[in-house]
Amino acid sequence: xxxxxxxxxxxxxxxxxxxxxxxxxxxxxxxxxxxxxxxxxxxxxxxxxxxxxxxxxxxxxxxxxxxxxxxxxxxxxxxxxxxxxxxxxxxxxxxxxxxxxxxxxxxxxxxxxxxxxxxxxxxxxxxxxxxxxxxxxxxxxxxxxxxxxxxxxxxxxxxxxxxxxxxxxxxxxxxxxxxxxxxxxxxxxxxxxxxxxxxxxxxxxxxxxxxxxxxxxxxxxxxxxxxxxxxxxxxxxxxxxxxxxxxxxxxxxxxxxxxxxxxxxxxxxxxxxxxxxxxxxxxxxxxxxxxxxxxxxxxxxxxxxxxxxxxxxxxxxxxxxxxxxxxxxxxxxxxxxxxxxxxxxxxxxxxxxxxxxxxxxxxxxxxxxxxxxxxxxxxxxxxxxxxxxxxxxxxxxxxxxxxxxxxxxxxxxxxxxxxxxxxxxxxxxxxxxxxxxxxxxxxxxxxxxxxxxxxxxxxxxxxxxxxxxxxxxxxxxxxxxxxxxxxxxxxxxxxxxxxxxxxxxxxxxxxxxxxxxxxxxxxxxxxxxxxxxxxxxxxxxxxxxxxxxxxxxxxxxxxxxxxxxxxxxxxxxxxxxxxxxxxxxxxxxxxxxxxxxxxxxxxxxxxxxxxxxxxxxxxxxxxxxxxxxxxxxxxxxxxxxxxxxxxxxxxxxxxxxxxxxxxxxxxxxxxxxxxxxxxxxxxxxxxxxxxxxxxxxxxxxxxxxxxxxxxxxxxxxxxxxxxxxxxxxxxxxxxxxxxxxxxxxxxxxxxxxxxxxxxxxxxxxxxxxxxxxxxxxxxxxxxxxxxxxxxxxxxxxxxxxxxxxxxxxxxxxxxxxxxxxxxxxxxxxxxxxxxxxxxxxxxxxxxxxxxxxxxxxxxxxxxxxxxxxxxxxxxxxxxxxxxxxxxxxxxxxxxxxxxxxxxxxxxxxxxxxxxxxxxxxxxxxxxxxxxxxxxxxxxxxxxxxxxxxxxxxxxxxxxxxxxxxxxxxxxxxxxxxxxxxxxxxxxxxxxxxx
Numbered sequence: 003x004x005x006x007x008x009x010x011x012x013x014x015x016x017x018x019x020x021x022x023x024x025x026x027x028x029x030x031x032x033x034x035x036x037x038x039x040x041x042x043x044x045x046x047x048x049x050x051x052x053x054x055x056x057x058x059x060x061x062x063x064x065x066x067x068x069x070x071x072x073x074x075x076x077x078x079x080x081x082x083x084x085x086x087x088x089x090x091x092x093x094x095x096x097x098x099x100x101x102x103x104x105x106x107x108x109x110x111x112x113x114x115x116x117x118x119x120x121x122x123x124x125x126x127x128x129x130x131x132x133x134x135x136x137x138x139x140x141x142x143x144x145x146x147x148x149x150x151x152x153x154x155x156x157x158x159x160x161x162x163x164x165x166x167x168x169x170x171x172x173x174x175x176x177x178x179x180x181x182x183x184x185x186x187x188x189x190x191x192x193x194x195x196x197x198x199x200x201x202x203x204x205x206x207x208x209x210x211x212x213x214x215x216x217x218x219x220x221x222x223x224x225x226x227x228x229x230x231x232x233x234x235x236x237x238x239x240x241x242x243x244x245x246x247x248x249x250x251x252x253x254x255x256x257x258x259x260x261x262x263x264x265x266x267x268x269x270x271x272x273x274x275x276x277x278x279x280x281x282x283x284x285x286x287x288x289x290x291x292x293x294x295x296x297x298x299x300x301x302x303x304x305x306x307x308x309x310x311x312x313x314x315x316x317x318x319x320x321x322x323x324x325x326x327x328x329x330x331x332x333x334x335x336x337x338x339x340x341x342x343x344x345x346x347x348x349x350x351x352x353x354x355x356x357x358x359x360x361x362x363x364x365x366x367x368x369x370x371x372x373x374x375x376x377x378x379x380x381x382x383x384x385x386x387x388x389x390x391x392x393x394x395x396x397x398x399x400x401x402x403x404x405x406x407x408x409x410x411x412x413x414x415x416x417x418x419x420x421x422x423x424x425x426x427x428x429x430x431x432x433x434x435x436x437x438x439x440x441x442x443x444x445x446x447x448x449x450x451x452x453x454x455x456x457x458x459x460x461x462x463x464x465x466x467x468x469x470x471x472x473x474x475x476x477x478x479x480x481x482x483x484x485x486x487x488x489x490x491x492x493x494x495x496x497x498x499x500x501x502x503x504x505x506x507x508x509x510x511x512x513x514x515x516x517x518x519x520x521x522x523x524x525x526x527x528x529x530x531x532x533x534x535x536x537x538x539x540x541x542x543x544x545x546x547x548x549x550x551x552x553x554x555x556x557x558x559x560x561x562x563x564x565x566x567x568x569x570x571x572x573x574x575x576x577x578x579x580x581x582x583x584x585x586x587x588x589x590x591x592x593x594x595x596x597x598x599x600x601x602x603x604x605x606x607x608x609x610x611x612x613x614x615x616x617x618x619x620x621x622x623x624x625x626x627x628x629x630x631x632x633x634x635x636x637x638x639x640x641x642x643x644x645x646x647x648x649x650x651x652x653x654x655x656x657x658x659x660x661x662x663x664x665x666x667x668x669x670x671x672x673x674x675x676x677x678x679x680x681x682x683x684x685x686x687x688x689x690x691x692x693x694x695x696x697x698x699x700x701x702x703x704x705x706x707x708x709x710x711x712x713x714x715x716x717x718x719x720x721x722x723x724x725x726x727x728x729x730x731x732x733x734x735x736x737x738x739x740x741x742x743x744x745x746x747x748x749x750x751x752x753x754x755x756x757x758x759x760x761x762x763x764x765x766x767x768x769x770x771x772x773x774x775x776x777x778x779x780x781x782x783x784x785x786x787x788x789x790x791x792x793x794x795x796x797x798x799x800x801x802x803x804x805x806x807x808x809x810x811x812x813x814x815x816x817x818x819x820x821x822x823x824x825x826x827x828x829x830x831x832x833x834x835x836x837x838x839x840x841x842x843x844x845x846x847x848x849x850x851x852x853x854x855x856x857x858x859x860x861x862x863x864x865x866x867x868x869x870x871x872x873x874x875x876x877x878x879x880x881x882x883x884x885x886x887x888x889x890x891x892x893x894x895x896x897x898x899x900x901x902x903x904x905x906x907x908x909x910x911x912x913x914x915x916x917x918x919x920x921x922x923x924x925x926x927x928x929x930x931x932x933x934x935x936x937x938x939x940x941x942x943x944x945x946x947x948x949x950x951x952x953x954x955x956x957x958x959x960x961x962x963x964x965x966x967x968x969x970x971x972x973x974x975x976x977x978x979x980x981x982x983x984x985x986x987x988x989x990x991x992x993x994x995x996x
Contacts, residue, residue, distance in 0.1 A: 066323030075649035080109035103136030192234030262295035335603030365393035445472030466499030486513025527555030549593035556611020569609030682729030922946025
């Protein structure tokens with residue numbers, strides 16, 4: 003601002019020539035400033051894809067101090083919040099709260115030995131984790147046992163920190179490094195077991211001894227942080243301020259920021275799967291070997307450039323632990339995206355076309371057209387657009403003319419000059435195409451236009467097109483012109499148009515892309531209907547049901563290896579043309595479709611379609627796709643197919659919601675729900691991992707679980723089972739072995755062998771006993787029949803004698819006995835019996851009334867209960883000649899009660915009244931009810947003889963029953979009594995559901 007304020011005075015006092023010079027100089031400076039600013043904004047595209055995990059994703063703490071991948075495939079992280087296991091989807095934390103044996107959560111280093119035992123170095127000591135759990139080693143010789151953990155060729159474990167310790171399998175003993183030139187020369191020649199650093203010294207283990215090989219301060223100002231050897235005889239040393247040192251053949255070479263390192267302070271070194279050496283530190287990571295030093299910094303997307311650890315997993319992904327921002331996964335980008343930072347000022351790319359000079363024409367939606375050469379993108383010097391900047395279609399023809407559109411007008415430029423073509427009546431130009439004869443074709447919203455010898459000709463619905471909205475054009479080898487519209491596919495042959503509007507299985511006739519392969523087969527991409535093949539006069543449709551990635555296909559490009567690359571609204575997909583043809587003939591054969599999205603380098607997964615030219619392949623084989631956020635470029639030759647099979651693990655077993663040890667094989671028969679949690683260790687893209695499972699003895703076929711990582715089973719019949727789960731990685735390669743667990747559903751006792759054997763023996767016994775009883779019955783029946791026959795004979799003989807000797811006298815006696823029975827005492831006795839029977843019948847009726855009331859659901863309310871208790875108390879006490887006084891409010895609330903509550907309360911009140919009648923000798927009883935919020939109080943007070951506390955034991959059974967009933971429905975009971983003054987029993991019942 004000071005310079006600008008002072009500048010007018012110079013102009014005012016100087017001469018015109020001076021003023022003109024100063025003005026020019028000032029404008030030149032402004033130009034340089036703008037140019038410098040513009041140049042500063044141009045950055046190379048990102049060649050790495052970085053994914054971040056932090057506290058929000060499940061990490062217990064943000065400092066990831068060490069990372070390893072164990073033999074079983076898991077990633078293990080050392081954090082200040084505990085030891086963490088990661089399967090690519092979720093974190094499992096082991097700390098002092100859930101892992102007995104851990105004496106510290108502040109983990110620094112992790113190491114896995116040859117026996118798959120994990121060793122964790124913490125601030126307080128060393129922790130061992132094996133199949134039996136955790137064991138801590140706290141101090142040796144008064145010093146915390148902590149540092150780098152290493153293992154020599156003989157399997158001996160070493161801990162190297164401020165002190166050196168050797169583990170003999172039982173305990174750690176302190177060791178010292180030695181000075182020995184002979185051992186040092188052997189170590190630097192590649193004969194050592196491992197390398198380590200302590201203080202300012204670089205050490206090597208050789209022959210069971212730790213030998214000092216270098217004092218780094220003799221060649222650099224700073225101490226070493228990390229050391230690796232690769233190849234044998236070449237030692238790399240990272241320092242905390244002097245860059246990286248490389249020792250080879252007796253010579254020490256130093257790499258610093260002048261050589262391309264991001265910083266001279268590097269804490270960790272790694273030799274990756276490609277034999278490249280990496281160094282990481284406080285400003286990112288750097289690859290030291292190879293054609294040039296490659297760096298990864300926050301410009302590439304690192305959330306924290308202060309890296310504490312760095313590894314590469316079995317699939318080739320890099321993992322970086324940060325000091326304060328969690329975990330980062332770093333992958334080489336399969337798709338490189340160009341946008342504003344690379345010179346593309348408008349990122350909504352619509353049309354792409356190759357140039358004869360090897361460049362690329364780029365048309366955008368509102369930003370005009372651009373040209374790309376190599377990685378450099380600039381705005382076209384002669385723009386092919388109007389003031390709105392809409393370049394929906396752009397093409398360079400065989401004559402070197404670049405065609406475009408300007409508010410519906412056709413124009414082209416040649417040798418830096420722009421020319422409009424008169425006589426064009428098209429609207430909203432979507433397609434520009436040149437046929438083999440050199441004629442130009444234009445697809446518009448109002449029809450198809452051809453340009454031949456300077457004359458336009460229009461084709462529309464009147465000439466046979468299925469729609470006037472044309473979106474793609476292609477000339478096949480037979481010179482037929484295929485035209486895709488928003489409503490159907492058309493073929494023009496010898497000027498005649500044929501429409502294909504009845505393609506079997508096609509749900510959308512909006513055609514966006516057309517391609518002919520080397521065999522002459524035609525392929526079409528549709529908007530929502532999938533991929534269409536036309537071969538030998540037959541159409542075949544491939545959709546997501548067949549394994550396609552998306553049903554929207556806006557581009558079809560074939561690479562040099564026979565793979566189709568297709569753009570869609572969900573990303574870019576690659577599939578083998580051979581597999582497509584095989585699947586068309588044999589639908590049971592799967593399609594392995596590889597998809598590319600944000601995890602592969604795309605800034606957005608949506609590609610732009612409906613314009614032509616569009617996706618193109620250059621001479622080098624790279625394929626370019628237009629997207630809504632820039633230009634996406636993929637080099638098929640660099641795309642690596644992930645053939646690493648995912649390691650599958652069954653992690654947890656739940657029975658009725660409770661976690662169960664996987665080693666437990668017996669499950670009770672009445673367990674209604676079984677959950678099995680499993681995972682597959684794929685770190686490239688866990689979201690694409692697919693699972694199948696089955697239970698031998700229960701399933702006849704594999705169950706396709708998709709991406710779900712839990713299997714659920716209910717009410718399985720008793721038996722022995724084997725649960726097996728398999729998984730595929732992100733590229734569709736299956737681990738057919740997977741993991742398995744055995745378990746047994748125990749039968750109920752009535753299905754056990756011993757019960758069935760017992761039932762069988764019992765049944766035999768019952769049959770034998772039944773047969774025996776039947777024989778005895780038959781014998782008794784025969785005896786009774788014989789006795790009956792004899793009795794009949796005797797009776798016949800007696801009757802014969804009676805009829806003959808006493809008939810007259812007996813008839814007279816029978817008459818007298820009849821009159822006596824009618825007038826005798828037997829009538830009063832009969833009346834007494836009838837009275838007793840009547841009293842008993844009334845008692846039965848009362849009991850029956852109580853039972854009916856207890857089971858009637860219409861009585862399940864508080865007011866009904868109180869009303870019944872009131873009537874019962876009056877009636878019961880009246881028979882005992884005891885006066886009953888009631889203190890019951892008139893507005894008892896209609897609160898619902900369960901039948902159990904009503905029955906228990908009634909039985910407790912009944913027991914209390916029974917005790918009064920039986921023991922109290924009372925003349926009056928007061929029955930009171932008081933209702934508060936959610937609580938009812940029932941009080942029964944008599945004026946009987948009462949009792950003292952020492953006499954309470956005489957009523958323990960009755961009191962105990964009442965108390966048990968009331969407490970069983972969530973209530974309480976109190977008894978207060980004074981000898982000679984009566985007793986008060988109070989029931990307090992909560993009206994909430996018990």
